[in-house]
Amino acid sequence: MTDTYSINLTRAPKPEKGTKSPSSAKRIFDRVRRQPLTVAAFFVIVFLALVAIFAPLIAPYDPNQSDYSTLLSGPTSAHWLGTNDLGQDELSRLLYGTRVALVVALGSVLIAAMLGVPIGLLLGYRGGWTDRLGSRLVDVAQALPGILVALAVIAILGRSLWTLMFAIGLIFTMGFARLTRAVTLTERHKLYVESAHVVGMKERVIIFRQVLPNLVGPIIIQAAVFFGSAIMIESGLSFLGVGLDRDTPTWGGMLSGAVEHQAQQPFLAFAPGIAIIITVLAFNLFGDGLNDAITGGVRKSPRKKLTTAELPGMSNAPTASAATLPGQTYSMGAQDAATAAPDATSPWDSRADEIRTPTGATETLPDPVEGAVLDVRGLSVSLERPEGDVVPLVSGANLSIEPGEIVGLLGESGSGKSMFAKAVMGLLPPRTRLSAGSIMFDGDQIAFQSQRALRAVRGAGIGVVFQDPLSALSPVHTVGKQLIEPLREHKGMSVAEAKERAVELLDRVGVTEARSRLDHYPHQFSGGMAQRVAIAMALAADPKLLIADEATSALDVTTQAQVLDLILDLRDEYGMGVLLITHDLGVVAETCDRAAIMYAGEIVEVGTTTDLFHAPRHPYTSALLAANPASDAQVDRLPTISGRVPLAGEWPVGCHFANRCAFATEACTSAPVPIVDQVRCVRADELTLEAVPR
């Protein structure tokens, strides 16, 4: 049963460091204040509490006062919610019923916390057999239906307010115990608890000083959720007639009476039920909101449709604002967007020979490359943040790949190289969009095409291998099933044929005992073997282009070399083009014919691998080479590039690298730098840059 309830633990919010400090309490309060639903729920709770406290003042009648002249009446001016079979005023009973609901819920949650927290602390802190036996008991107890536990307690102790609170409290005790145990277990292994041990603090002191404060947040959230459940259970027990005696007005009791006299007066069933729903809903919403505020989770903000008007456009569309933009840091807010209104989702106009970059510059596109398997021109990707502003991630990238050619796309993490690959495949993550560009695959335009149209290209035209091979395959399906699927899809093979072909493919990529391994699950493969399977999948439909997105980065050095060799061999065998996306200079040097260097969303230099390594023309390429330890064994200090990469959204208007460049001049920062003759540097012609010694 352990697995069965693990979900409760995972749902338990992580204790956030410092939930105890007053500043964070204020931060939580501020967050709660910004959630209108949570605030509304809070006011409903306050209202209910006021009703409960002042019930005698608000209620028009004594709840037990019988008026035998009006039995089972519907709503009248004297009795707004009607009367029951004893002629008692339903509104008054409803108001008084709030008292029982809130008092019982509060009492039972407090009892549950007082019993559950110490149990959890004990189990979590003692560990060993105490924990094993105790946790099992707690698990079994929690697996039992709550009503059953409550009935058993009431059977033993008889009916009273205290019994009711204890009976309901006992149901939630296990929840608190499990939560506390989980938090204690994580906390006790943290460094500060262990260092407290070293300093010689007593265990009990450690528990109370260090662990308890971290429990406060999760326990409050849990309590709010239990509060709603407690009201539900109390109403259920009262409805069954095992809660409080009939003289005490309860919502459940009122419903019980309503059912008995349903035929005579159906109206009576509504008000108490609605009261329960509103109360439970208020506590649930408040608990959810509090949870979000404490754990820092963001409730889904209302989704704003990414209108095409907010995207940077192409220059062949009317762009009146182009002239107003240069000269200051570009932020693609709505104010800019309103002026530029091209229809970016419409198919790319192949006649266009310019694009407008996110920095507002107009950039001339290179001529289409005839015969290239992939020809990307002016590709731009942007991200729409939840707050609504649009941030460019890739800007005006041009790159072409000939059949049989291996082209590297080299860049640091965050440079936009993976976005480039995803844009080519039409697999951009949520909130990111292809904002401009032409992507010609084998002579066909694949930019801005429907998912349906792209399906024909994916797999059969372009195969992709991603970074982490173990997360690249569905963990609960066999490797065989996932490998056979594309074969059936693209090649129209029968299951038997596809299976044979799958074995061949696995064999080809170097998976030993291929036939028997078809029935294995991804977790039964090593990283290198899983990556070979992923390559086999990408190759299944004989693509003309293979995109390897950091395909070897997660592997150890030996495996990495083997997988790279495999890709080289397969390129020779199938004659396909390869786009090798990597952050590793060595990988590029060893395998690529040509390479493009990417920096802060822009391709800064393209050239043959030899040229790039021996005669870099962009200062960033040069700095990258210098920072690569393998390039110069004699240096006693690792050279690094000073400064940091500007984040997406903070790109300067001029050269993105200018703030870190040793050669930057006024001209570099004043205006956007176009890519000319394969290099994006205004001083490219006058600089002679350091290279790897021949």
Place this chain on the structure above:
Amino acid sequence: MGKLISFRLALAVPQLILVALVVFLMTYLVPGSPAAAILGTSANPERVAAVEAQLGLDQPFFTRLFTWFGSAIQGDLGNSYAVGRPVTDMLLERMPATLSLVFGGLVVAVLIGLTLGLLGGTRPGSTTDRVTTTITAITVAIPEFWLGIILLLVFSVQLGWVPVLAYTPIEVDPLRWAQGLILPSIALGVGSAALIARSMRTSMAETLSARWVDTLTATGMSRRRVIFRYGLKNALIPVLASTGLTVSILIGASFVVGQVFAFPGIGDLMLRSVIGKDFPVVQGGVLMIAVLVIVVNLVLDICYGLLNPKARPE
């Protein structure tokens, strides 16, 4: 497969023993002598002592424990104080009604829950998602028995669409059995449907953001196929993990919903026994429901192992 089942069975046995032990200990918690409860408070001490001896209450703790365990294993849970019949018989008679209702509720919960969860989880943040999320948030707060009352009121009393039927055993008339289950099952299942929908939504949304979804999409597979052929199985794993809890909630709620529809189930029997202080029946009922819950979880654990290759013992 065999290994998986035997492994899970081995885990269930200590749970059963633990539950039985706690149920036995309940005897010691009841204030006053059971003999007095049988004979009434006015009985003379000699007769009380005689009955206590007859029930074995004068024996030492461990003798009583082993005697109790011995008979419990053979299915003997003692006799009812109120009617004198064997508790096991009384409970088993009422088991089919309870199981029917819980089964009906589970079907409703799973059907509605998975549908709503899939609708929202496959397009997180969309209008559909917001609508389903709002529906589930409200539904979670509706007490099952109140929904039962309203359904009965609207569909049976007012509209007369669904006849107010007493529970009919399935072997007597399957059609009437099914008809009688419609409204109670909806009343019982809708709340749990909301829980399943929430869990399915989160799970599906998380699943579809996994890296392998991109891999499969990149092979040219349609999104529908990725979702239903691959995503569903992945997304169901955490949902299945919480189904044990759902069934437990359904059993508990069936006690209350059963009262609305006058279902002759275990809940009804338990309720009478709690009010009438018929302690052996309460004790037996707790034990039997606990066994039911453990068995359900055992089955679910095995399903979980079948669905999730990583959970299979190597």
